[in-house]
Amino acid sequence: MAKLQVFNRLESEVRGYIRSFPVLFEQAKGSLLYDSGSQAYIDFFSGAGTLNYGHNNDLLKEKLIEYLQEDGVVHGLDMATQAKKEFLETFESVILKPRKMEYTFQFTGPTGTNAVEAALKIARQVTGRENVISFTHGFHGVSVGSLSVTANQKFRSASGVALANTTFMPYDGYLGPDVDTISYLEKVLTDTSSGVDKPAAVIVETIQGEGGVNVATHRWMQELQAVCRRHDLLFIVDDIQVGCGRTGTFFSFEKMDIQPDIITLSKSLSAFGLPMSMVLMKPEFDVWSPGAHSGTFRGNNLAFVTATAALKHYWENDRFSKDIQKKEQIIRDCLENIVQSYPNAGLCVRGRGLIQGLVSTKKHELAGEIANQCFENGLIIETSGANDEVLKLLPALTIEPELLKKGMAIIEQSVTEVLTRKTAKAQ
Numbered sequence: 001m002a003k004l005q006v007f008n009r010l011e012s013e014v015r016g017y018i019r020s021f022p023v024l025f026e027q028a029k030g031s032l033l034y035d036s037g038s039q040a041y042i043d044f045f046s047g048a049g050t051l052n053y054g055h056n057n058d059l060l061k062e063k064l065i066e067y068l069q070e071d072g073v074v075h076g077l078d079m080a081t082q083a084k085k086e087f088l089e090t091f092e093s094v095i096l097k098p099r100k101m102e103y104t105f106q107f108t109g110p111t112g113t114n115a116v117e118a119a120l121k122i123a124r125q126v127t128g129r130e131n132v133i134s135f136t137h138g139f140h141g142v143s144v145g146s147l148s149v150t151a152n153q154k155f156r157s158a159s160g161v162a163l164a165n166t167t168f169m170p171y172d173g174y175l176g177p178d179v180d181t182i183s184y185l186e187k188v189l190t191d192t193s194s195g196v197d198k199p200a201a202v203i204v205e206t207i208q209g210e211g212g213v214n215v216a217t218h219r220w221m222q223e224l225q226a227v228c229r230r231h232d233l234l235f236i237v238d239d240i241q242v243g244c245g246r247t248g249t250f251f252s253f254e255k256m257d258i259q260p261d262i263i264t265l266s267k268s269l270s271a272f273g274l275p276m277s278m279v280l281m282k283p284e285f286d287v288w289s290p291g292a293h294s295g296t297f298r299g300n301n302l303a304f305v306t307a308t309a310a311l312k313h314y315w316e317n318d319r320f321s322k323d324i325q326k327k328e329q330i331i332r333d334c335l336e337n338i339v340q341s342y343p344n345a346g347l348c349v350r351g352r353g354l355i356q357g358l359v360s361t362k363k364h365e366l367a368g369e370i371a372n373q374c375f376e377n378g379l380i381i382e383t384s385g386a387n388d389e390v391l392k393l394l395p396a397l398t399i400e401p402e403l404l405k406k407g408m409a410i411i412e413q414s415v416t417e418v419l420t421r422k423t424a425k426a427q
């Protein structure tokens with residue numbers, strides 16, 4: 001495509017999503033993206049989960065424009081700004097207090113991996129230990145510290161240095177439904193000859209987004225926290241992809257009756273697609289000395305403005321949560337229907353809230369073929385999982401029900417087209 005030539009000519013081979021969606025995007029509104037030819041695409045990818053409130057959400061955009069027009073501070077290092085003050089106060093009153101949570105905030109560099117790096121440093125400083133427990137199929141970012149707790153070989157092998165100080169343990173369900181992976185972890189930590197150095201922390205996702213929409217049960221998460229408490233390990237929940245409302249509650253673990261020592265948030269925290277990352281730590285773990293994790297971008301004031309507006313608008317009562325549950329039902333019904341319609345295709349569904357996966361258990365490449373067909377049919381959707389075997393649905397939480405149904409119809413139609421083509425080829 002001529003319009004993409006400059007990207008091919010000048011941009012590194014490392015570029016990724018442009019290959020899945022090879023058009024020039026020009027505009028975006030709500031759950032629709034438009035290319036330069038004005039073709040509309042329904043967005044079921046939401047900037048990899050950064051746009052939980054849709055593209056150019058008017059409520060948030062208005063606040064942002066207002067702030068800029070009043071010459072609010074855009075870059076302020078980590079100095080005190082009005083935008084940051086309002087964010088801190090609002091997050092405390094709207095999110096933490098009603099959930100009886102007490103945490104200290106740290107604003108790290110602007111992307112998710114920056115928050116993970118800081119969380120790991122905190123755990124190591126607090127305990128004086130180096131090793132960290134992470135889980136099979138876990139994804140926590142691609143800077144070296146985060147990469148060492150990320151499982152996927154594709155990312156690990158690009159590191160160029162040894163990725164150390166991590167022990168990977170089986171995630172919930174990794175060894176099949178009948179194997180209790182928590183008992184294994186407990187045994188390894190208790191046995192002084194297991195070969196595993198006593199860790200500083202456990203880092204875990206409640207749902208592994210990049211790892212293939214693997215959902216940990218509430219009981220597994222509770223037992224994992226209990227293991228951490230028994231062995232004096234910090235319990236880090238990485239809520240970067242599935243926090244900020246993705247599962248129907250603000251934090252993904254709210255119904256699990258757990259209290260992580262450290263929580264990492266990013267992606268949809270700014271609510272507008274602006275880079276912003278944050279670590280929440282229990283106050284007793286705030287062992288930083290002033291400036292010890294300093295940097296140029298430590299809190300993005302424009303992101304504070306939109307984040308505050310989103311918290312005030314969407315999270316002051318449970319209306320938004322209830323609305324997300326209704327949309328989850330629309331998605332689940334449609335995906336279950338697809339699975340039942342094609343009993344021989346080896347498909348199954350998993351997920352929670354508005355992160356759902358259509359898993360291709362027999363022929364892994366099927367998920368990618370469906371994603372490509374969806375794009376042809378006007379829907380943006382990606383795959384995840386070790387073998388890209390999961391069609392991952394991440395629509396905006398604000399998507400209109402009619403558009404959601406339209407997107408689901410495109411998935412259904414695309415599955416039919418791909419499977420029909422495959423059957424014809426086999427004959």
Ligand SMILES: Cc1ncc(COP(=O)(O)O)c(C=O)c1O
Pocket residue numbers: 048111112113114116139140141142205209210238239240241242266267
């Ligand atoms: C759970 C989780 N942690 C960390 C990250 C890294 O975030 P970023 O890509 O912004 O560095 C991601 C990104 O997908 C993620 O899903």
